[in-house]
Amino acid sequence: MAVVIRLRKEGKKNRPYFRVVVTDKQSPRDGRFLELVGTYNPMGKDAGMKLKLDRIDHWVGQGAKPSETVASFIRKARKAPKA
Numbered sequence: 720m721a722v723v724i725r726l727r728k729e730g731k732k733n734r735p736y737f738r739v740v741v742t743d744k745q746s747p748r749d750g751r752f753l754e755l756v757g758t759y760n761p762m763g764k765d766a767g768m769k770l771k772l773d774r775i776d777h778w779v780g781q782g783a784k785p786s787e788t789v790a791s792f793i794r795k796a797r798k799a800p801k802a
Contacts, residue, residue: 721745724778724785726759727752736760739770739789741778754778759792770796 721744728749730736739757746752756778757770775793779785785793 722753722778722781722783724756724775724783724789726786726788734762736762739768739792741783757792768792768796772796 722741723744724739724741725748726737727740727742728735728737737759738755739759740752741754741756742750742752754774756774757768759768760766770792772793775785
């Protein structure tokens, strides 16, 4: 089973909201997932992302491959100063 870390689209029409999930590569975009490891909100006042970097590191250590978008989120989260 190939495991990937990718975005899962949720929200309303014209108000997207994404969850960063660990899932089987062959499952549909909004289908079943193994674990929720973060969120991304591109709209509104509370725009931003929250990632559980410890869980992402665990899954990458187990062989999961992040998508290009999620990989860029991970790089940005590691660079961001701790608040």
